[in-house]
Amino acid sequence: MSTTEAAATTTRTAHRRRYLMCRPEHFTVNYSINPWMEPAKPTDTAKAVAQWQKLYDLYLELGHEVELIEPLAGYPDMVYTANGGFLIDGRAYVPKFRFEERAGEAPAFADWFRAHGYDTVIPEEVNEGEGDFLLVGDVILAGTGFRSTGDSHREVGEVFGREVVSLNLVDPRFYHLDTAIAVLDPVVAEGQSANIAYLSGAFDDASRAVLEERFPDAILVSDEDGSVFGLNSASDGYNVIISPRAKGFEVQLRERGYNPILIDLSELLLGGGGIKCCTLELRGAK
Ligand code: ARG
Numbered sequence: 168m169s170t171t172e173a174a175a176t177t178t179r180t181a182h183r184r185r186y187l188m189c190r191p192e193h194f195t196v197n198y199s200i201n202p203w204m205e206p207a208k209p210t211d212t213a214k215a216v217a218q219w220q221k222l223y224d225l226y227l228e229l230g231h232e233v234e235l236i237e238p239l240a241g242y243p244d245m246v247y248t249a250n251g252g253f254l255i256d257g258r259a260y261v262p263k264f265r266f267e268e269r270a271g272e273a274p275a276f277a278d279w280f281r282a283h284g285y286d287t288v289i290p291e292e293v294n295e296g297e298g299d300f301l302l303v304g305d306v307i308l309a310g311t312g313f314r315s316t317g318d319s320h321r322e323v324g325e326v327f328g329r330e331v332v333s334l335n336l337v338d339p340r341f342y343h344l345d346t347a348i349a350v351l352d353p354v355v356a357e358g359q360s361a362n363i364a365y366l367s368g369a370f371d372d373a374s375r376a377v378l379e380e381r382f383p384d385a386i387l388v389s390d391e392d393g394s395v396f397g398l399n400s401a402s403d404g405y406n407v408i409i410s411p412r413a414k415g416f417e418v419q420l421r422e423r424g425y426n427p428i429l430i431d432l433s434e435l436l437l438g439g440g441g442i443k444c445c446t447l448e449l450r451g452a453k
Contacts, residue, residue, distance in 0.1 A: 177423070177424045178424065179352075179404055179405040179424045179425055179426075180404050180405055181229070181230075181403045181404055181405035181406055182353075182354065182403050182404045183230055183231060183232070183403070184226075184231045184232070184403055184448060185231065185232040185233075185234065185448070185449040185450075185453070186226060186231060186232070186233050186234070186401075186446050186447060186448060186449060187233075187234045187235070187236060187248050187251065187279070187446075187447040187448075187449055188219075188222075188223060188226075188233055188234070188235055188236075188246075188248055188445060188446060188447075189235065189236045189237075189238050189245050189246050189248050189251075189445075190216060190219060190220075190223075190235065190238055190246070191212065191215040191216055191219050191238070191243075191246035191435065192212070192216065192238045193212070193238050193239070193240050193241070193242065193243050193245070194210065194212050194215040194216070194243050194246055194434075194435070194438065195210050195212060195243045196208065196210050196243065196437050196438050197243060198268050200265075200266045200268060200269075200439075201313075201339070201340075201342050201439040202339050202340050202342075202439070203340070203436065203437065203438065203439030204437070204438055204439050205437075208437060210434065210437050210438075211434055214434045215246070215434040215435055218430075218431060218432050218433065218434050218435065219246065219432070219435065219445060221430055221431075222408070222430050222432065222442060222445060222446075225408065225428065225430060226401075226446075229403065229406055231403065234283070234449065236248065236251070236275065236276065236279050237275075239271065239272070239275055241271070242269065242271060242272050242275075243438070244268070244269050244272070244438060244440075245272050245275075246435065246438075246440070246444075246445055247298070247435075247438070247440040247444040247445060248276075248444075248445060248446065248447040249296060249297040249298045249343075249345055249443055249444045249445070249446060249447050250262055250264070250269070250272075250295045250296045250297070250298040250343075250444070251272065251276035251279075251296055251297075251447050252276050252277075252280060252296045252297070252447060253294075253296045253297050253300045253323065254280070254285065254447070254448065254449055254450050254451065254452075255302060255327050255329075255450045255451065256327075256450060256451040257284070257285055257286060257450075257451030257452040258285060258286045258287075258288060258326065258327065258451070259277075259280035259285035259286070259287045259288065260288050260290060260294070260296070260300075260322075260323055260326050260327070261273055261276060261277045261280070261287060261288060261289050261290055262276065262290070262294055262295050262296040263290045263291075263292065263293050263294055263319075264293070264295060265293050265295065265313075265314045265315075277289065283449075283452060283453065284452040284453060285451075285452045288326050290319065290322060291318075291322060292315075292316055292318040292319035292321075292322045293314070293315060293316045293318075293319060294314075294315040294316070294319035294322070294323065295314040295315050295343060296447070297345065297443075297447055297448065298310075298314065298315075298343035298344065298345050298444065299311070299314055299315035299319075299343055299344045299345070300315070300323055300344070301344055301345065301348060301350050302350070302353055302450075303350050303353060303363060304353070304354070305329060305330065306329065306330045306331075306332055307323060307324065307327065307329050307330070307331045307332070308331075308332050308334060308344065308348060308350075309323060309331050309332065309333050309334065309344070310334050310335075310336050310343060310344025310347070310348075311333060311334070311335060311336065312335050312336035312337060312342075313336055313339065313342035313343070314342060314343060317333060320333045332377060332381070333374075334348075334370055334374040334377065334378070335370060335371045335373065335374045336369055336370065337369065337370060337371050338368060338369050340394070341366065341369035341393070342439075343444070345398075345399055345443045345444065346369070346396060346398060346399050346441075346444075347365055347366045347369035347370065347393070347398060348363055348364070348365045348366075348398060349363060349364045349365070349398045349399070349400045349402065349407075349443070350362075350363050350402065351363060351364060351386075351402045351404070351407060351420075351423075351425065352402070352404055353402075353404070354404065362382075362384065362385070362386075362423070363382050363385050363386075364385060364386035364387075364388055364398060364416065364419070364420075365378060365382075365385055365386075365387065365388065365398065366387075366388050366390070366392075366393030366398055367387055368390055368393070369393065386416070386419045386420070386423065388413070388415065388416050388419070389415045389416075391415065392412075392413040392414070392415045392416040395410055395412035395413055396410055396412075396413075396436060396440075396441040397409060397410055397412065397413025397415075397416040398413075398416070398443075399440070399441030399442055399443040399444060400413075400416075400441075400442050400443055401442050401443055401446050402425070405425060405426055406425075406426045406427075406428055407420050407425045407426065407427050407428070408427075408428050408429075408430050408442050409427050409428070409429060409430075409442065410429070410430070410431065410432070410441060410442065411429040411430075411431050412431075417429070430442060432445065
């Protein structure tokens with residue numbers, strides 16, 4: 168039996184999630200801090216809100232819980248709540264944004280976490296939350312190269328007392344780890360290695376070697392799918408919400424027994440973000 172045939176017989180299980188989102192009421196692109204952002208290109212805030220609403224509605228339909236944080240005027244990137252923190256077991260590690268343009272979002276997220284019962288940790292080091300930290304089983308995969316620093320990898324490891332695997336991002340289009348890796352099965356079943364998907368060209372040779380060794384069964388996505396933010400997706404272990412442009416990834420997911428669901432956030436891509444960027448997982452508390 169080929170690997171694909173073996174995987175297709177695997178039963179996938181959807182897990183209920185709790186997410187934090189932020190309605191893009193103030194969305195626009197009036198500065199550029201990643202190669203996707205072109206302030207000269209017009210944006211349509213109403214369209215951004217309508218597209219975002221579809222993602223929000225879908226999460227509820229799938230049985231997930233979605234909390235909302237109030238959007239702040241003057242912070243058009245606040246819709247990308249993945250950068251608002253990293254939360255495990257009721258503890259929230261607050262971001263310290265690389266660029267001044269987003270710095271004011273951090274205290275708003277910290278306040279929200281405190282008000283919702285999280286043990287809230289203010290960082291010393293520059294880090295952009297779940298944009299660069301991904302929990303896979305017990306291990307934290309951590310990206311660096313563009314936003315979060317290597318020192319934040321040490322700090323996040325200390326805050327959560329977990330092993331951190333540092334990965335170097337080298338392509339400016341994939342400036343956050345969640346643009347280059349998708350965690351499909353955060354819960355690692357016994358005797359199985361975790362299931363992730365990644366774009367190998369987004370990493371340097373050393374990091375690629377680490378990924379190959381740790382995740383021999385990973386889905387390797389094509390450059391074509393990676394380049395349309397195909398990996399910037401949200402999985403509950405069975406349903407995987409992806410961009411409709413990621414045609415090859417959709418097929419790969421089906422072959423592995425996942426259920427891909429297409430949601431188009433084309434307007435939010437103008438800010439350099441996609442499905443995962445608009446979604447922060449709330450683990451613990453409540
Ligand atoms: N314009 C935002 C920025 O450059 C987009 C953030 C995307 N977020 C993510 N988790 N990849 O910071």
